[in-house]
Amino acid sequence: MNTLKHLAIIMDGNGRWAKQKGKMRSQGHKQGIHTVRNITTWCAKNHISYLSLYAFSTENWNRPKNEIDFLMKLLKQYLQKERKTYLDNDIKFLAIGNIEAFSNPLKQMIQNLQEDTAKNSALTQILALNYGAKDEIARACKKIIQNDNHDKNINMNELIAANLDTKGIPDVDLLIRTGGEMRLSNFLLWQISYAELFFTPTLWPDFTPDELSNIIKDFKTRSRTFGSL
Numbered sequence: 001m002n003t004l005k006h007l008a009i010i011m012d013g014n015g016r017w018a019k020q021k022g023k024m025r026s027q028g029h030k031q032g033i034h035t036v037r038n039i040t041t042w043c044a045k046n047h048i049s050y051l052s053l054y055a056f057s058t059e060n061w062n063r064p065k066n067e068i069d070f071l072m073k074l075l076k077q078y079l080q081k082e083r084k085t086y087l088d089n090d091i092k093f094l095a096i097g098n099i100e101a102f103s104n105p106l107k108q109m110i111q112n113l114q115e116d117t118a119k120n121s122a123l124t125q126i127l128a129l130n131y132g133a134k135d136e137i138a139r140a141c142k143k144i145i146q147n148d149n150h151d152k153n154i155n156m157n158e159l160i161a162a163n164l165d166t167k168g169i170p171d172v173d174l175l176i177r178t179g180g181e182m183r184l185s186n187f188l189l190w191q192i193s194y195a196e197l198f199f200t201p202t203l204w205p206d207f208t209p210d211e212l213s214n215i216i217k218d219f220k221t222r223s224r225t226f227g228s229l
Contacts, residue, residue, distance in 0.1 A: 001220040007043065008052040008172045008195070010187055011036070012179030013203030020203075026070050031205035033078055037085055042209040044089045044123035050169055051125050054187045058098070058132035072106065075129070079109045083116065090122035096165035097131030098139070126169070133189035140164050166191055174219045176212075178204045194226050 011032060018028030036053065043051045056071060063071075086093050093113045100107075110129070140163035161167070172188055172195040180201040184192070198215050200207070 004173050006050040006170050006172045007048050008175045010054045010177040011204040017203040017205040040125050041089050044091050054128045056129050058135050079113050086117045090120045092120040092124040093117045094126045095129050097129045101130050132186045136165050178202050178207050
């Protein structure tokens, strides 16, 4: 049976969940936070080493300003309130993406939580913030150029991987997208090259550990050849 070390999730459907219930979009995002906590703690207790969550993309800046402002406020609240969850469940927090676009207080909160949880080992939760895979790969290539490495014998795949935000983290084994859409939306394109994909119509606020468990059971029975026979 397949081993699941790195699970990635595109958390989609907060806004539609709120609309279906006649609520503001902000209420959908708030409910989505509860799902993040439930899924993250379940993964920590079920021996999954890495959980990558797509929280805010480079394209999300195109949303209305009032929604962006709310999401930034919600992220601050999340980093403050969930610190206890990380510590109580031995979860390491890691942010990927270009966080330089965030305010200095928010950047400091991200840095503080990473430092406070650095020694935790049950699970590494990777939160993608101002993240886009094309941007990540472009930044990696820029680093390589700046380092001026002209070793002709170097493995380029390994060199690029070593300069990605996910340096030292294994590639994704299973990618799940909630909300019914069947696209990757510029998420971890390098790291999912051989990942198993699963799309569920369940909106993110309604996504449960039970559904995740059933998806993982399906994943474990799939044939993963990685291009071979």
